[in-house]
Amino acid sequence: xxxxxxxxxxxxxxxxxxxxxxxxxxxxxxxxxxxxxxxxxxxxxxxxxxxxxxxxxxxxxxxxxxxxxxxxxxxxxxxxxxxxxxxxxxxxxxxxxxxxxxxxxxxxxxxxxxxxxxxxxxxxxxxxxxxxxxxxxxxxxxxxxxxxxxxxxxxxxxxxxxxxxxxxxxxxxxxxxxxxxxxxxxxxxxxxxxxxxxxxxxxxxxxxxxxxxxxxxxxxxxxxxxxxxxxxxxxxxxxxxxxxxxxxxxxxxxxxxxxxxxxxxxxxxxxxxxxxxxxxxxxxxxxxxxxxxxxxxxxxxxxxxxxxxxxxxxxxxxxxxxxxxxxxxxxxxxxxxxxxxxxxxxxxxxxxxxxxxxxxxxxxxxxxxxxxxxxxxxxxxxxxxxxxxxxxxxxxxxxxxxxxxxxxxx
Amino acid sequence: xxxxxxxxxxxxxxxxxxxxxxxxxxxxxxxxxxxxxxxxxxxxxxxxxxxxxxxxxxxxxxxxxxxxxxxxxxxxxxxxxxxxxxxxxxxxxxxxxxxxxxxxxxxxxxxx
Numbered sequence: 001x002x003x004x005x006x007x008x009x010x011x012x013x014x015x016x017x018x019x020x021x022x023x024x025x026x027x028x029x030x031x032x033x034x035x036x037x038x039x040x041x042x043x044x045x046x047x048x049x050x051x052x053x054x055x056x057x058x059x060x061x062x063x064x065x066x067x068x069x070x071x072x073x074x075x076x077x078x079x080x081x082x083x084x085x086x087x088x089x090x091x092x093x094x095x096x097x098x099x100x101x102x103x104x105x106x107x108x109x110x111x112x113x114x115x116x117x118x119x120x121x122x123x124x125x126x127x128x129x130x131x132x133x134x135x136x137x138x139x140x141x142x143x144x145x146x147x148x149x150x151x152x153x154x155x156x157x158x159x160x161x162x163x164x165x166x167x168x169x170x171x172x173x174x175x176x177x178x179x180x181x182x183x184x185x186x187x188x189x190x191x192x193x194x195x196x197x198x199x200x201x202x203x204x205x206x207x208x209x210x211x212x213x214x215x216x217x218x219x220x221x222x223x224x225x226x227x228x229x230x231x232x233x234x235x236x237x238x239x240x241x242x243x244x245x246x247x248x249x250x251x252x253x254x255x256x257x258x259x260x261x262x263x264x265x266x267x268x269x270x271x272x273x274x275x276x277x278x279x280x281x282x283x284x285x286x287x288x289x290x291x292x293x294x295x296x297x298x299x300x301x302x303x304x305x306x307x308x309x310x311x312x313x314x315x316x317x318x319x320x321x322x323x324x325x326x327x328x329x330x331x332x333x334x335x336x337x338x339x340x341x342x343x344x345x346x347x348x349x350x351x352x353x354x355x356x357x358x359x360x361x362x363x364x365x366x367x368x369x370x371x372x373x374x375x376x377x378x379x380x381x382x383x384x385x386x387x388x389x390x391x392x393x394x395x396x397x398x399x400x401x402x403x404x405x406x407x408x409x410x
Numbered sequence: 411x412x413x414x415x416x417x418x419x420x421x422x423x424x425x426x427x428x429x430x431x432x433x434x435x436x437x438x439x440x441x442x443x444x445x446x447x448x449x450x451x452x453x454x455x456x457x458x459x460x461x462x463x464x465x466x467x468x469x470x471x472x473x474x475x476x477x478x479x480x481x482x483x484x485x486x487x488x489x490x491x492x493x494x495x496x497x498x499x500x501x502x503x504x505x506x507x508x509x510x511x512x513x514x515x516x517x518x519x520x521x522x
Contacts, residue, residue: 094453096481118450121449121452124450125457
């Protein structure tokens with residue numbers, strides 16, 4: 001079968017739809033009580049619809065950009081192209097050299113042998129600082145990870161796994177930076193969004209420490225797998241903020257739009273919790289209702305749409321989307337935990353479900369599920385759609401503009 | 411401080427192969443075939459040689475339409491000096507093996 005764009009889009013659509021129908025079916029089979037029919041229908045149709053639209057937009061963008069460059073290649077060529085894309089800039093010339101030589105290699109098995117061997121070479125190209133420097137840094141990282149577990153575990157027993165995982169992941173980022181760069185230095189092309197994300201991650205860790213110090217029994221809601229997931233997400237946020245990958249681009253507008261949107265979302269989240277159960281005057285109630293309903297959708301959709309339109313490309317919108325989610329995750333998590341403690345102290349109920357009286361520790365599990373799971377997944381979906389529409393709107397608005405060919409390409 | 415270390419047999423082979431026609435530009439795949447080396451072995455050697463100023467590189471843009479430009483390699487002046495030393499050391503080692511052990515020469519090798 002030839003993997004054309006249409007084929008890939010069709011397969012993606014079916015995979016998303018079938019996977020969701022199965023998951024939703026399992027959830028409904030185990031639901032007690034069953035949700036109303038309308039709710040079940042919305043739940044069945046809306047999420048996969050959004051994901052399919054978003055996935056098709058991403059595929060369309062990919063196919064007209066990086067995909068178009070590799071569509072004429074065979075599998076060894078594509079494999080080598082992927083490895084080449086992962087090389088640091090100063091070593092890329094060597095990756096291109098290997099890819100160019102592959103074009104001269106004849107025969108299926110010879111091409112596979114050449115490609116696989118070249119991929120191995122790309123993985124082990126000598127680091128600029130030399131192997132001893134890299135080994136030294138890696139040793140320091142391993143020692144830090146080993147020391148972090150007992151040290152943190154003594155103060156906050158429930159955070160031992162998190163401390164080891166977070167230190168290890170951040171250390172791995174440092175090792176990678178040393179391996180990839182001659183003189184690793186911290187570049188902050190967009191200081192405000194970077195500081196916001198870094199502060200959010202620091203606040204998330206601090207709030208988790210405070211939560212578990214006040215409620216040590218809540219540690220049972222942070223099992224090892226969840227602790228590793230929390231560490232991975234927070235380390236990932238730091239990575240994007242401090243060492244943004246090349247494909248995120250160097251534009252200043254998308255990160256700022258994304259950071260601003262994340263602050264709005266965090267404020268909305270805080271406001272929604274603080275106004276829950278209060279009875280403000282009617283005009284204010286109407287305004288709040290409007291803000292509380294529209295804000296979460298707008299927060300993800302609008303910045304990506306605006307960045308896609310301003311940057312005349314889907315990629316710009318995608319950059320804003322990634323920055324929005326990257327800043328939103330630690331901010332909302334850092335707000336959730338103290339708000340959960342506050343709410344539980346009032347009436348013993350949970351932040352997410354005010355009808356349920358439950359142990360305070362469940363707020364920790366809820367924060368992980370919502371802030372590190374549901375919010376980013378749905379938010380990113382809406383943002384991708386926004387980015388796609390922004391780029392398309394721009395393209396349609398200036399049909400005779402010669403420069404619009406760039407937006408067509410992206 | 412200049413580090414003196416014997417280069418690996420593969421590195422020596424690559425340097426000597428490039429020194430056969432010191433002014434000619436060579437392709438990576440061509441060297442792979444000539445020396446029977448896999449690209450996974452050849453390219454890290456070429457990278458180290460280039461990092462140490464022993465190898466110069468350029469792009470061959472005179473390629474058939476639809477083909478990407480190819481990377482070309484040849485030794486620099488320092489690389490040729492090293493190649494001469496390695497060739498001399500190899501000759502000496504061969505002579506030593508024929509006439510009995512007299513100790514091996516320690517080639518001057520700037521860490522490549």
